Amino acid sequence: MNRLWMATSAMALVLLGVHLTACKQSSDPAASEDIPIGVYLSLSGANADFGVTTKNGIDLAVEEINAAGGIGGKKIRVIAKDTRSKPEEAQTVAKQLATQDKVVAAIGSVESGQSIKAAPVFQEAGIPMVSPSSTNPDVTKQGDRIFRVCYLDDFQGQACADFAFKDMKATKAGLLYAADDDYSKGLAGFFREHFKKLGGEIVAEATFQGDVSEFKDQVSAVAAKEPALVFVPVYYSKIGLIAREFRKQGFKGPLLGGDGWESEQLVQLAGETLEGCYFGYHYDPEDADPKVQGYIKGYREKFKKEPNSLSALGYDAVYAIKQAIELGGGPGRDQITEGLRKIRGFKGVTGTFDIDENRNARKPITMLKIGGTDLKKVKVIQPGDIK
Ligand code: PHE
Numbered sequence: 001m002n003r004l005w006m007a008t009s010a011m012a013l014v015l016l017g018v019h020l021t022a023c024k025q026s027s028d029p030a031a032s033e034d035i036p037i038g039v040y041l042s043l044s045g046a047n048a049d050f051g052v053t054t055k056n057g058i059d060l061a062v063e064e065i066n067a068a069g070g071i072g073g074k075k076i077r078v079i080a081k082d083t084r085s086k087p088e089e090a091q092t093v094a095k096q097l098a099t100q101d102k103v104v105a106a107i108g109s110v111e112s113g114q115s116i117k118a119a120p121v122f123q124e125a126g127i128p129m130v131s132p133s134s135t136n137p138d139v140t141k142q143g144d145r146i147f148r149v150c151y152l153d154d155f156q157g158q159a160c161a162d163f164a165f166k167d168m169k170a171t172k173a174g175l176l177y178a179a180d181d182d183y184s185k186g187l188a189g190f191f192r193e194h195f196k197k198l199g200g201e202i203v204a205e206a207t208f209q210g211d212v213s214e215f216k217d218q219v220s221a222v223a224a225k226e227p228a229l230v231f232v233p234v235y236y237s238k239i240g241l242i243a244r245e246f247r248k249q250g251f252k253g254p255l256l257g258g259d260g261w262e263s264e265q266l267v268q269l270a271g272e273t274l275e276g277c278y279f280g281y282h283y284d285p286e287d288a289d290p291k292v293q294g295y296i297k298g299y300r301e302k303f304k305k306e307p308n309s310l311s312a313l314g315y316d317a318v319y320a321i322k323q324a325i326e327l328g329g330g331p332g333r334d335q336i337t338e339g340l341r342k343i344r345g346f347k348g349v350t351g352t353f354d355i356d357e358n359r360n361a362r363k364p365i366t367m368l369k370i371g372g373t374d375l376k377k378v379k380v381i382q383p384g385d386i387k
Pocket of ligand 1: 050110111112113133134135136183259260261262282310
């Protein structure tokens, strides 16, 4: 690089800086020349896979939209923050996005615990937030600007209990979950309630707290009661360790999980210990819909690997905001909020859905079976299927 070039670029940067500051004078972010969207996800730490794959889906959607000219002539600009897999950090970065970055909408997080902490910050600032994949019912109860594009844990817990009782024919189940995590505790509760309602019995329950990696006592307490299966609604970073411990202690029954098991690393982390086990998923990659197949093709081309349901939800969250800008009449915070409230029959990669009066989506759950390195679709459960 020669000196002259460096000097001119430095000057250009200064000029650009001046120009940008001038544009930022306006307090209404809607007046900016692009559409700043904040993204907060676990891009590092225990759940990094959640954030990285979701971000890929978001990037793919943004690239498509911007390549086609943007929305009303304005391009989307993503400002991404790393929550380092911590709920408190989600709140900290939400404040930065709201005040420093002046975003007009936010996408995040995956983990319900993070979304519950960040949502009040966005609500307070008047910024609409769309969680791609936080399923705990409390997320959207944080305020009338908080939305999601995924199913909820009351439905997911019921669907898993239904599957355990009717399809896996289990009458005695065990539970192992994280007592200090909104998602894990909530989902365990919905499973327990519905499994009992169906006539099943929860023969053992054990919990853990914090970032532990030793599950010997919990596993032996559960295995001792000889359940036909164990429901373990934890994240992927823990299920490998837990499954290995169950097998080490000689428990041969199947383990069942919620959406939180999803990770590109699942099979690698668990080895063969999850062979024949099941968990819930957010989309059906076998769906022949050109929208789904187009998404899979686009993802493979851009990232040279397979998409998953997290990336599909991130992708759908971006297109939901695009539709909200169109329905609301522009890219202002109030306009996007209004637009999101109006979404009906949204055609996403993860299904067709409405945003209901509680700012939630009602969608099917796909149960997957783990076999070798493959995940096989065994059943799609519709919200209406649960009695
Ligand atoms: N539903 C989980 C939660 O609310 C997050 C998650 C979604 C994890 C999808 C993996 C896949 O915490």
